[in-house]
Amino acid sequence: MVVEVSATDSYDADGDDDEVLSKAQIPKVARRHRQSPYPLISVEQAQAKVMSNAFPLSSETVKTTEALGFSLFEDVYAKEPIPPFPASVKDGYAVIAADGAGPRRVIGLSCAGVEPHLQEVFSGACMRVNTGAPMPPGADAVIQVEDTKVIVESDDGSEEIEIEILKAPSEGQDIRPKGCDISMGELLFTQGQYVGPSEIGVLVSAGVMEIVVHKKPLVAVLSTGNELQSPFDPQLLEGHIYDSNKVTLLSLLKQHSIPAFDAGIAKDDPTHLLRLIRRALRKADILVTSGGVSMGEKDLLRPVLLTDLKAKVHFAQVFMKPGKPTTFATCVFNGKSKLILGLPGNPVSAVVTSHLYLLPLCRKMSGVSDYHSTIIRAKLASKVRLDPRPEYHRVTLSWSSADNLPTAHSTGKQMSSRLMSMASAQALLQLPPTTKEMPILPAGSVVEAIILNI
Ligand SMILES: Nc1nc2c(c(=O)[nH]1)N[C@H]1C(S)=C(S)[C@@H](COP(=O)(O)OP(=O)(O)OC[C@H]3O[C@@H](n4cnc5c(N)ncnc54)[C@H](O)[C@@H]3O)O[C@H]1N2
Numbered sequence: 406m407v408v409e410v411s412a413t414d415s416y417d418a419d420g421d422d423d424e425v426l427s428k429a430q431i432p433k434v435a436r437r438h439r440q441s442p443y444p445l446i447s448v449e450q451a452q453a454k455v456m457s458n459a460f461p462l463s464s465e466t467v468k469t470t471e472a473l474g475f476s477l478f479e480d481v482y483a484k485e486p487i488p489p490f491p492a493s494v495k496d497g498y499a500v501i502a503a504d505g506a507g508p509r510r511v512i513g514l515s516c517a518g519v520e521p522h523l524q525e526v527f528s529g530a531c532m533r534v535n536t537g538a539p540m541p542p543g544a545d546a547v548i549q550v551e552d553t554k555v556i557v558e559s560d561d562g563s564e565e566i567e568i569e570i571l572k573a574p575s576e577g578q579d580i581r582p583k584g585c586d587i588s589m590g591e592l593l594f595t596q597g598q599y600v601g602p603s604e605i606g607v608l609v610s611a612g613v614m615e616i617v618v619h620k621k622p623l624v625a626v627l628s629t630g631n632e633l634q635s636p637f638d639p640q641l642l643e644g645h646i647y648d649s650n651k652v653t654l655l656s657l658l659k660q661h662s663i664p665a666f667d668a669g670i671a672k673d674d675p676t677h678l679l680r681l682i683r684r685a686l687r688k689a690d691i692l693v694t695s696g697g698v699s700m701g702e703k704d705l706l707r708p709v710l711l712t713d714l715k716a717k718v719h720f721a722q723v724f725m726k727p728g729k730p731t732t733f734a735t736c737v738f739n740g741k742s743k744l745i746l747g748l749p750g751n752p753v754s755a756v757v758t759s760h761l762y763l764l765p766l767c768r769k770m771s772g773v774s775d776y777h778s779t780i781i782r783a784k785l786a787s788k789v790r791l792d793p794r795p796e797y798h799r800v801t802l803s804w805s806s807a808d809n810l811p812t813a814h815s816t817g818k819q820m821s822s823r824l825m826s827m828a829s830a831q832a833l834l835q836l837p838p839t840t841k842e843m844p845i846l847p848a849g850s851v852v853e854a855i856i857l858n859i
């Protein structure tokens with residue numbers, strides 16, 4: 406049984422890709438394997454093999470404003486306190502709390518965006534303040550405008566001369582002291598933190614305008630199969646289909662801020678496949694292919710990887726639906742480690758396995774410490790018939806405040822060719838394989854669900 410083929414040799418890609426010929430021996434159709442020579446492993450085992458082969462990449466410095474989707478290479482500390490000055494929380498009046506309730510003379514205005522007022526608030530006086538404005542010296546409380554009334558105004562009503570405070574303020578009321586959100590030098594985020602929109606906001610507000618991040622892996626996406634036509638071809642030829650996997654996978658990677666490029670469509674010809682793989686591996690850290698990994702005589706990926714690229718195939722059969730023939734290999738190409746995920750060609754299989762293997766792998770290689778997908782529990786809206794393989798059933802989720810768990814609604818027929826089942830999906834239910842005792846899960850059953858797109 407072929408289980409793992411050693412990759413001690415490095416593949417040297419010198420020479421023109423257009424000249425190279427595959428040496429892969431493709432078995433004659435009558436002599437092909439009738440059973441896969443690879444053991445059927447669990448999803449957990451497959452994930453562990455993929456993750457243990459993720460290799461760290463180097464770091465780079467980026468502008469914080471352009472850091473969305475990166476993860477921090479090192480801990481980051483605040484360069485400024487937030488707020489940088491004691492600030493009013495309300496539109497109202499800066500006062501001295503000890504003066505209590507009663508009349509006050511209005512001596513001026515401190516509004517957001519001006520330098521802290523030099524004029525001091527003294528006993529019996531107050532200063533108008535806006536939300537976010539610096540507190541004037543002398544004042545130790547803010548009284549909101551709702552708790553005051555005007556006693557004397559200027560003739561034209563454009564100035565308040567005297568007001569009455571209706572409720573006695575307490576010291577510190579409605580003031581954000583300097584550094585109360587974040588103090589100067591405080592640890593903001595530790596290394597491995599994913600940089601999302603709010604992290605960028607925190608960093609910029611604390612004066613951190615550049616950060617050191619992990620480089621992201623570059624992914625090449627390759628489709629395989631003679632039946633495939635580019636979406637840019639004006640007319641679909643007989644017996645052909647549009648290559649939807651490549652654009653779906655490229656879009657998925659884009660959605661997750663992972664850099665990726667189109668590596669083309671390989672014909673069912675080992676030499677053409679090898680040429681496109683070589684071209685892709687010259688640049689990419691990870692090569693993702695779809696199709697050509699099952700039991701057909703045109704399933705050429707593994708022979709080419711093993712023979713021509715001296716790759717080590719870690720697994721090629723996973724006990725899951727969809728995604729059974731998912732293949733994972735590693736090789737050394739031009740002296741550099743490369744990871745190859747051979748996803749099944751069926752469109753749903755390619756997307757589901759991307760969520761289970763490709764995205765966590767990319768997150769881990771991008772340095773994200775929490776690279777696992779989020780899993781919740783959900784209740785089935787209706788019964789489901791279980792499959793002999795553990796199934797990743799596509800669902801939408803709804804929430805009613807009367808329930809303690811979200812409800813999962815199937816997206817309909819779950820054939821791995823029907824991408825519509827994935828189109829509106831918000832989660833993948835992790836259904837157990839069928840047993841004699843339990844062929845069906847009844848409505849209301851609670852199952853675990855992988856949340857998509859977060
Ligand atoms: N004898 C067996 N046959 C099959 C088995 C098996 O265990 N024994 N497994 C089945 C399962 S499960 C899957 S999944 C598929 C996977 O096959 P391949 O990965 O080899 O994919 P292909 O045969 O190349 O294509 C399958 C299907 O997907 C369409 N396809 C392929 N690429 C694209 C693309 N880029 N865009 C859109 N659609 C694509 C292709 O035309 C086929 O219809 O194998 C089963 N067979």
Ligand code: MOO
Pocket residue numbers: 725726727728729730749751754821822
């Ligand atoms: O495992 Mo295949 O991916 O069912 O269609």
